[in-house]
Amino acid sequence: MAYSPPGQMRERVYRFFRERALDGEPPTVREVQEAFGFRSVNAARRHLEALVADGRLDKRPGRARGYRLTGLVPPAQQVPVLGRVQAGALTTAVEDLDGYVPVEAGVAEECFALRVQGESMRDAGILPGDLVIVRRQDTANDGDIVVALVGDEATVKRLRRRQGRVELHPENPDFEPIVVEDHGEFVGILGKVIEVRRRLV
Amino acid sequence: MAYSPPGQMRERVYRFFRERALDGEPPTVREVQEAFGFRSVNAARRHLEALVADGRLDKRPGRARGYRLTGLVPPAQQVPVLGRVQAGALTTAVEDLDGYVPVEAGVAEECFALRVQGESMRDAGILPGDLVIVRRQDTANDGDIVVALVGDEATVKRLRRRQGRVELHPENPDFEPIVVEDHGEFVGILGKVIEVRRRLV
DNA sequence: TGACAATGTGAACATTTGTACACTATACTG
DNA sequence: CAGTATAGTGTACAAATGTTCACATTGTCA
Structure with a gap:
């Protein structure tokens, strides 16, 4: 995959994740990978981890579909x-x-x-x-x-x-x-x- | 675990599942198992599958956290x-x-x-x-x-x-x-x- | 009471999914 | 232009999770 300017792909990953999460189904690392055509799981994972580090996503380590939106989505x-x-x-x-x-x-x-x-x-x-x-x-x-x-x-x-x-x-x-x-x-x-x-x- | 009258435990499982799902985190088979103290994963799974058969739950076979609420196609x-x-x-x-x-x-x-x-x-x-x-x-x-x-x-x-x-x-x-x-x-x-x-x- | 269906146990197995590590490629900055 | 942080590849492993099969237990009903 073509290399993106720093931060740009991150933003797209975040929005994709948010869209899916608000739909009730937060994507897995590999679903992010496929959605953006990364050839390596790790590319997707790096972005997700970075988003967690930035406080824009939450996660429960180890659990399946463990990445979540931060904050409360008011019902x-x-x-x-x-x-x-x-x-x-x-x-x-x-x-x-x-x-x-x-x-x-x-x-x-x-x-x-x-x-x-x-x-x-x-x-x-x-x-x-x-x-x-x-x-x-x-x-x-x-x-x-x-x-x-x-x-x-x-x-x-x-x-x-x-x-x-x-x-x-x-x-x-x-x-x-x-x-x-x-x-x-x-x-x-x-x-x-x-x-x-x-x-x- | 004590044997429950038919259908009774099913109802409790459904309520538990629904509670968690509305919180944004549908439980896994094993989380249901632990919540009710089943000694076997299968006990929990049977209930979930029965609920799917009854049309009260949805599922994507094979996927992690694949069981979902039905009907609640959120408007x-x-x-x-x-x-x-x-x-x-x-x-x-x-x-x-x-x-x-x-x-x-x-x-x-x-x-x-x-x-x-x-x-x-x-x-x-x-x-x-x-x-x-x-x-x-x-x-x-x-x-x-x-x-x-x-x-x-x-x-x-x-x-x-x-x-x-x-x-x-x-x-x-x-x-x-x-x-x-x-x-x-x-x-x-x-x-x-x-x-x-x-x-x- | 006896048959039968539903409930629960136990132990595997397969797939999905998160995690780790080593390496390469590109963009940005001074 | 060199160096470095960021982005992406490839591969492998481990944990989480769904699935299957065989068998034991109990409630329900004819």
């Missing part, structure tokens, strides 16, 4: 994406399941995801079509971005507490704040938005 | 979060790893994540501190949002092709487009932004 959990959210969604069963999205475990407890409709939160960088990850809770602090049920419709707004009143503020001058007292309709907080995601195809 | 894959991105990031440079984030399986091939700095893409809803998921590729189409290396710095911009020229457009009137010819510096495309994420604590 992921799936969170349901709800199509529509209707009154009573706090307690009743999931209405309209629209798939799942992965979230880091730990924050996934009591969460659901929701697709954003409308431009009312545009200036907060929340656009139509975005997916918001929501932690279920029925109260929220001033300044939190929440999903609230206004009448029959779930809406994403920033919650403001003003002199004891609760207001739902859009982040777009074209829209008006919703003040709870002004409103005959039921207003309930479904949860707090903890993450915003946008797919760009 | 999520982990993608590395890179701290700084340097010149040569596509192949040469040593990455500055900053953890992992879960991404829907299927899109995770050849991807990495990057934290956004600066306000230049504000009007596209990409804010400082956001995490962009990037698919590595060295070309992109007109209109794609890309991560490009301008001089020594990685930057997120919208790519425009104008009369054969490549331009990098911000989405914020306070910033100026970068036209490649105007620039003595090296401009290279690292990849295309396929997702934007923002954590709201």
